[in-house]
Amino acid sequence: MVKTLCIETNTNHFQVKTLPCLLLALLPVLLNAQQSKFIDSLLNNRVILVPKYTQPIESNESLLLKMNFGQPDILDTTGIWKLKGAQILSVDLVFTDYPSSQDLKPLNRKRYNNLLNLIPININDEIIGWQMIRQLDGKDKESSLGLLHGWVINYRPHFKPEDTETEIAYIDSVVKKLRKHAPITDSVAPDKIRHWDVIHGKNANVYREYGGRPIKIITNDEKLVKKLFWPKKDTLIKIPTEMARRDGLLVFPQERAIKSDSVFLILGPFVVIAKNDTTKYYRERSITTGTIPSVLNRIPIMDALVIADVTGSMSRYTGQLLSWLSLHEEDSSVKYLVCFNDGGIKPDNQKRIGETGGIYGQPYTNVSNAANFMKTVMRGGNGGDEPENDCEAVMKAIEMFPDCNDVVLLADNWAPIRDITLAKDIHKPIKVVICGDNMIGVNPDCITIAFLTGGSLHFLNEDVVDLTLLKEGKQMMIGGKMYKFNGRKVVEVKK
Numbered sequence: 001m002v003k004t005l006c007i008e009t010n011t012n013h014f015q016v017k018t019l020p021c022l023l024l025a026l027l028p029v030l031l032n033a034q035q036s037k038f039i040d041s042l043l044n045n046r047v048i049l050v051p052k053y054t055q056p057i058e059s060n061e062s063l064l065l066k067m068n069f070g071q072p073d074i075l076d077t078t079g080i081w082k083l084k085g086a087q088i089l090s091v092d093l094v095f096t097d098y099p100s101s102q103d104l105k106p107l108n109r110k111r112y113n114n115l116l117n118l119i120p121i122n123i124n125d126e127i128i129g130w131q132m133i134r135q136l137d138g139k140d141k142e143s144s145l146g147l148l149h150g151w152v153i154n155y156r157p158h159f160k161p162e163d164t165e166t167e168i169a170y171i172d173s174v175v176k177k178l179r180k181h182a183p184i185t186d187s188v189a190p191d192k193i194r195h196w197d198v199i200h201g202k203n204a205n206v207y208r209e210y211g212g213r214p215i216k217i218i219t220n221d222e223k224l225v226k227k228l229f230w231p232k233k234d235t236l237i238k239i240p241t242e243m244a245r246r247d248g249l250l251v252f253p254q255e256r257a258i259k260s261d262s263v264f265l266i267l268g269p270f271v272v273i274a275k276n277d278t279t280k281y282y283r284e285r286s287i288t289t290g291t292i293p294s295v296l297n298r299i300p301i302m303d304a305l306v307i308a309d310v311t312g313s314m315s316r317y318t319g320q321l322l323s324w325l326s327l328h329e330e331d332s333s334v335k336y337l338v339c340f341n342d343g344g345i346k347p348d349n350q351k352r353i354g355e356t357g358g359i360y361g362q363p364y365t366n367v368s369n370a371a372n373f374m375k376t377v378m379r380g381g382n383g384g385d386e387p388e389n390d391c392e393a394v395m396k397a398i399e400m401f402p403d404c405n406d407v408v409l410l411a412d413n414w415a416p417i418r419d420i421t422l423a424k425d426i427h428k429p430i431k432v433v434i435c436g437d438n439m440i441g442v443n444p445d446c447i448t449i450a451f452l453t454g455g456s457l458h459f460l461n462e463d464v465v466d467l468t469l470l471k472e473g474k475q476m477m478i479g480g481k482m483y484k485f486n487g488r489k490v491v492e493v494k495k
Helices: 002-006 011-043 105-118 141-145 161-180 195-203 222-228 241-246 291-298 315-327 367-379 390-400 420-425 444-452
Strands: 048-050 061-066 087-096 129-135 150-156 213-219 235-240 262-267 304-309 334-340 359-363 407-412 430-435 456-458 476-478 481-485 490-492
Touching: 011 105, 011 129, 087 105, 161 315, 161 367, 213 222, 222 262, 235 241, 241 262, 241 291, 291 315, 291 430, 304 315, 304 390, 315 367, 334 367, 334 390, 359 367, 359 390, 390 407, 390 420, 390 444, 407 444, 420 444, 430 444, 444 456, 444 481, 444 490
Parallel strands: 048 129, 087 129, 304 334, 304 407, 407 430, 430 456
Antiparallel strands: 061 150, 087 150, 213 262, 235 262, 334 359, 476 481, 481 490
16 A cells, blocks of 8 residues: 555645655654654653662562663563553663762663664653663672662553452451451450560550561560570561661550650561462551551641551551551451542543542541441442542532541552642641652652642651642652642642
C-alpha cells in the first residue's frame, strides 16, 4: 500500500499521497531525536548518591536487569514479560562511583538507549520516575564488582478481578495472626500468669519483628537482658532508642517511658514462611513495623477520622492499619473509618470529578468489624484506571462525620489524584500518610492536599509539618526532591 501511494504518476496526487510516506520515513528519526533529548535530560539531572543500593522494605514488584561493571549491555532479559500490561512506577539505573574521576555519561547514555530499545517504555508518562543512583562504596574495581549494576524497574502487575480475592486472603491472614497473638484477657486465671506477662502486661503476646526475627523483648535493663537472653537461639542487638521509637517498635507503656540513649533487643530465630502462606505475596518486614504503625505511633491524633485507599495493591497498608488498631483496642484514638475504591466497578469514562463514588464509612468499633468493612469495600471494585478520587473521598468523609477532630489520609504515593482541583475546597487540615515512599520522591498531588489544607506529610521515618516555604513561593525539598507551588497545585522542580 505504501509503495502504491509513492509511485502515483499524477503530479498533484503524487505530492498529496507521498506525505504519509515521508512521515513514515521520518518517524524513526523523530522518535530517536525525542529519545535522545529525553536521555540528555536524565543525564543532566541530579544523581542520587548512596553508599550501597538496597531495595526499599515496602515496595511494589520489581524487575532486576543486571549489567556487568563498566558495561552497557543487559545480561539477561528473560523477565521482561512481567511488564506486559503492568503499570511501570520507576526506572532506576544503578551503578558505582568508581572511577570517580571518569565521566560516566557516555556509558550511561548507551545503557539508556539499550533499555529503551529493548522495552517500549512510554517516556512521556509522568507517573514513571527515572533515577540515576550512584553507589559510593565502590572505592576500587574489586569492591565495585561486588555491587549491583543494572536496571531496577518497579512496577505494579496488571490488576485482575481475581487479584482482589488474593488481597482479601492477605487481610484474612493478618486478622488470623492478630487473633493468634491477641492480648491476654482478664478471663485468664491468676495462676496462669507468666513472668513474661508480668513484664509486658495484657499486651504480652503482641508480635513484632526486627530484621525478619521476632522481638522477644525491648529493654534498657541489662540485668533483665542477662536473665532472659538465651545464647543458643537468641540474638542480642543494641540500637538507639530514637530509632526504635521512630520505627514503631516501642509499643508498651514501660518501653515508651525509656529515657536512655539506647535499648537492647532480644531476637528469636528467623521466621520461616510456608510456601502457601499468602503473607509471602508481599515483601514487607512486618505488619507491626511498617509505615502506618510507625506514623500513628509518632503523631498525636484524637477522635480521628482515618480515610483509607483500598484499591488494588494497597492491602499491605490496610493490614498495617489493622495491626496498629489491634494494639490500641481499648485506648483507640480512631473514631471513624472511611474506605474508598475509586468508583468501584464504574467504567473509567463515566468517572466525573467529585462524582466518582465508591466511598463508604462507619464508626470504628473494633478490629474484626473494621476488617470485614474493608473487605466489603474491596469487593466492590478495584478502581480500574490509575488516577484516584482522594479529594472526593476526604470531602465526603468529613461530610459523613463532621464531629471528627483529626483527619488522616492513607494515600497511594504511586497514583495520581484525578480530582486534585478539589483540594482547595477541603476545609480541615489533612495529615497525609505516604504509602509507597521511595527514593523516587513524593507524589506532588499528595503534597498539594497537605499544603492547601494546612495539613502535614508523614513518611516511614519522617514527618513534614511545616510547608510554609511553598506558601512563600520558594522551592522546598521533600523526600529528596525539590517542589514548588505554581498557584494551583504543587509540582516537582525539574532541572
